[in-house]
Amino acid sequence: MFSLSKRSDVEPFHAMDVLAEATRRRQAGHAVISMAVGQPSHPTPQAALVAARTALDHGRIGYTDALGTLALKQALAGHYRTRHGLEIDPARIAITTGSSAGFNLAFLTLFDPGDSVAIARPGYPAYRNILAALGLDVVEVPVTAETHFTLTPESLEAAQVASGKRLKGVLLASPANPTGTVTGRAALKTLADYCADRSIAFISDEIYHGLTFVGEETSALELTDEAIVINSFSKYYCMTGWRIGWMVLPERLVRPVERVAQSLYISAPELSQIAATAALEAGVELDTYRESYRRNRDFLTQRLPEIGFSIASPMDGAFYAYVDVTRFTNDSMAFARKMLADINVAATPGLDFDPIEGHRAMRLSYAGSNAEIEEAVERMAAWLK
Numbered sequence: 001m002f003s004l005s006k007r008s009d010v011e012p013f014h015a016m017d018v019l020a021e022a023t024r025r026r027q028a029g030h031a032v033i034s035m036a037v038g039q040p041s042h043p044t045p046q047a048a049l050v051a052a053r054t055a056l057d058h059g060r061i062g063y064t065d066a067l068g069t070l071a072l073k074q075a076l077a078g079h080y081r082t083r084h085g086l087e088i089d090p091a092r093i094a095i096t097t098g099s100s101a102g103f104n105l106a107f108l109t110l111f112d113p114g115d116s117v118a119i120a121r122p123g124y125p126a127y128r129n130i131l132a133a134l135g136l137d138v139v140e141v142p143v144t145a146e147t148h149f150t151l152t153p154e155s156l157e158a159a160q161v162a163s164g165k166r167l168k169g170v171l172l173a174s175p176a177n178p179t180g181t182v183t184g185r186a187a188l189k190t191l192a193d194y195c196a197d198r199s200i201a202f203i204s205d206e207i208y209h210g211l212t213f214v215g216e217e218t219s220a221l222e223l224t225d226e227a228i229v230i231n232s233f234s235k236y237y238c239m240t241g242w243r244i245g246w247m248v249l250p251e252r253l254v255r256p257v258e259r260v261a262q263s264l265y266i267s268a269p270e271l272s273q274i275a276a277t278a279a280l281e282a283g284v285e286l287d288t289y290r291e292s293y294r295r296n297r298d299f300l301t302q303r304l305p306e307i308g309f310s311i312a313s314p315m316d317g318a319f320y321a322y323v324d325v326t327r328f329t330n331d332s333m334a335f336a337r338k339m340l341a342d343i344n345v346a347a348t349p350g351l352d353f354d355p356i357e358g359h360r361a362m363r364l365s366y367a368g369s370n371a372e373i374e375e376a377v378e379r380m381a382a383w384l385k
C-alpha cells in the first residue's frame with residue numbers, strides 16, 4: 001500500500017469542519033445560525049451580478065492571461081489611486097484564485113523548503129497549514145495586549161533567538177483574523193523597515209481592508225514598493241464563492257509569480273474576473289453592509305461580556321469577536337460542538353488560530369445579518385445560564 005506524504009499531515013481547518021457539520025444540521029431541518037466562518041451573508045454586489053449575467057449571455061468563458069485580465073488590473077490600479085492616492089502600474093498586479101492562491105504563489109516564489117516564516121499567534125490557520133504543506137518552518141510569534149496583538153521587531157527578534165534561525169519572511173494581516181487588530185501606520189512602517197533592513201520578505205495580507213472600524217487603514221504599498229501585498233474580493237466585496245483575489249508585487253517578482261501561476265492555475269476564472277471588475281464600482285452598496293457589521297460589532301461589544309464571554313482582543317476591524325471562554329470550559333472544541341448540537345449556533349474553536357492557548361478561546365464571526373447575530377446571542381445567553 002502506498003504511503004501519504006508527510007507534508008499532507010496538516011491540522012484540519014476546524015472552522016471548515018464546523019461549517020460542514022452546520023450544513024449537515026441545516027439540511028436535516030435545524031435552524032442553524034453560523035458564526036463559524038468568515039463570510040458575509042450579504043449578496044454579491046448588483047453590478048457584479050449584472051456583469052456576470054451579461055458575460056454568460058455572451059456565452060464564451062475562457063482562460064485569461066495567467067496573471068488576469070487587463071480590465072481588472074486597471075480597475076484595481078484605479079482603486080489604489082482613489083483609496084490610497086497611489087499610482088500602481090497594473091503590470092505589478094496578479095489576479096489569483098482567491099487570496100488563498102496568492103499565498104501559495106508568494107510562498108513558492110519567495111521561499112525554499114526549510115526557510116523560516118513568521119506569523120502571528122493567534123492568526124489565520126491556513127497560513128500555518130500552507131507553509132507547513134510546502135515544507136517551510138512556521139515561526140508562530142505570540143501576540144498579546146502588550147503589543148496591541150500585532151508583530152513587533154522585538155517579538156520577531158525573540159522568536160528568532162528561540163528558534164535559532166533567521167527569518168526569510170514575515171506575514172502580517174491588518175485588520176487581523178481572529179483578533180480584529182488593526183496595525184497602525186507607524187507600527188506597519190517599523191515592521192516593513194525592520195524586514196527591509198534584514199532582507200526579509202514582508203507579506204501584507206490586506207483582505208479585511210474596507211472593514212476597519214477603529215484606527216487607520218494603511219496599505220503596505222503606501223510605505224514601500226518592496227512589500228508583497230495580498231488582497232481579495234471575498235470579504236468587503238462579499239464574493240467568497242467567486243474565488244478572486246489579487247497580489248501587488250515588487251516588479252522583479254512579477255515574472256516568477258507568472259511562471260508558477262501558469263502551471264499551477266493557468267488563470268483565475270474569467271467569469272469571476274468580469275464580476276470582480278464591476279464590483280469595484282459597488283461602493284455604496286458595500287458601505288451599507290459595512291454599517292451592518294458595525295452594528296453587530298457594537299451589539300457584541302456590549303452583549304458578549306454580559307453573557308460571560310470576555311472579549312480577548314480589540315475588534316477594531318474585520319468581522320470577528322475573539323472571546324475567552326474559560327468561565328465555561330477549557331476545551332473550546334468540545335464546547336463549540338455541544339453549542340452547535342444544543343442550540344444550533346456554530347462558532348469556531350480557538351485551536352484553529354492558536355494551537356497552544358486556543359483551547360480557552362472561540363471566534364465568533366459577525367458577518368451575518370443583524371437579526372441573525374442578535375438571535376444567536378440570545379440563544380447563547382439562555383444556554384449559558
Ligand SMILES: Cc1ncc(COP(=O)(O)O)c(C=O)c1O
Nearest residue numbers: 038098099100124177232234245
Ligand atoms: C486573514 C485571511 N486571509 C486570507 C483568507 C482567504 O480568503 P480567500 O481565499 O477567500 O481570498 C481569509 C479567509 O477567511 C482570511 O481570514
